[in-house]
Amino acid sequence: MDDQQLKTLIDGIRSGDVSTAAALERLRKLPFEDLGYAKVDHHRCLRNGVPEVIYCQGKTVDQIKGIVERMMPYHTNILATRADASVYAAIRGLTDDCRYHDMARIVVIRPRPVGSLGRIAVVCAGTSDVPVAEEAAVTAATLGNRVDRLYDVGVAGIHRLLNRCEDLFKANVAIVIAGMEGALASVVGGLVACPVIGVPTSVGYGASFGGLAALLSMLNSCASGVSVVNIDNGFGAAYQASLINRLAAGGTAEAACPSAKDEADPSTMPTTG
Structure with a gap:
């Protein structure tokens, strides 16, 4: 149940359209x-x-x-x-x-559709990191954020990232996904004035230890404002970024929970593409 459904139930009880027994049955499962x-x-x-x-x-x-x-x-x-x-x-x-x-x-x-929160930049080091990046991007878009994808912009060719700085600077939050040594989070953290959420991935050769090397690298970032979630946790990063965006917009829990009775409108569906 969300805020709107609860208000509708209360209004129904007040108007007599919903019986006390029906309301109790609904609230019992709340x-x-x-x-x-x-x-x-x-x-x-x-x-x-x-x-x-x-x-x-x-x-x-x-x-x-x-x-x-x-x-x-x-x-x-x-x-x-x-x-x-x-x-x-x-x-x-x-x-x-x-x-x-x-x-x-x-x-x-x-x-x-759940309204339009601010921009989240999902920054991905390499193509092998895209599944985790997409988990973050789809989650963020579903929660009502505008998502900009900056993919395959890792430090092995840093000019690719610098070419997207205009998009990066528009973001309220940057989610940075990288495997190997995970250096991209520090680079982005040194460029932007917004919170950076690092997501280490399990991509890499043996000494990456399934993402542990990238995790430790991001945790030891010399750039200020970089926080880190667990290995491959694109969902967790997007959820955290969405909370930041909602607070920045002065939003409430109600804004992220449209009524379950709302009808689908294909033209306003959350988009990630």
Whole structure:
């Protein structure tokens, strides 16, 4: 449930259109709904401004379907992350109102426009880092941010990054994704006046230790204003960047949670392209 749905319920009780029994039944499920294998947090949109996100790795397809089925009546812009084609096919069996971003490995269920927050630059060192960058870009766009992609601009050819400085300087937040030695986060941090969120990736040869080298490099950045999320965590970086953008815009949780009754308008769908 989001702010608008709660207001509608209260108005319905006041006007007599909603009975006390019906309201009690609806409110009984407000904090969470126990499915046995999962407790679906319907209250999260009220608290955080974003519905509960479904992390698909480690869950069975039937479990994912059960969670999605219980969330759909009450939420829009439901993110199912680390989802493969089989997960998408299962969700499509429940609803056609979903979009699959295969590179990002994200299914967005009941996508709806949520207003326009400021710009987030998603800066990616190399093509091998693009899946993590796309996870960040799709998440950020779904949460209502304007996303600028600056891909394949790593330090091995730094002129490529400098060529995109105009786009970089427009951003409220920069998400910098890099593997190997992860130096790109420091470079961007030394160029911009906005917060930089570094995302180390597991891309690299043996001594990169599956992204540990890039993680330590970003944590030891000599540029001020660089924070770091976990290895390959494009989703976490985008969520954090969106919170920063929402605060900068003076927004509230309500702005990020359109009513579940809102109808889809293809011309205003969240776009990442």
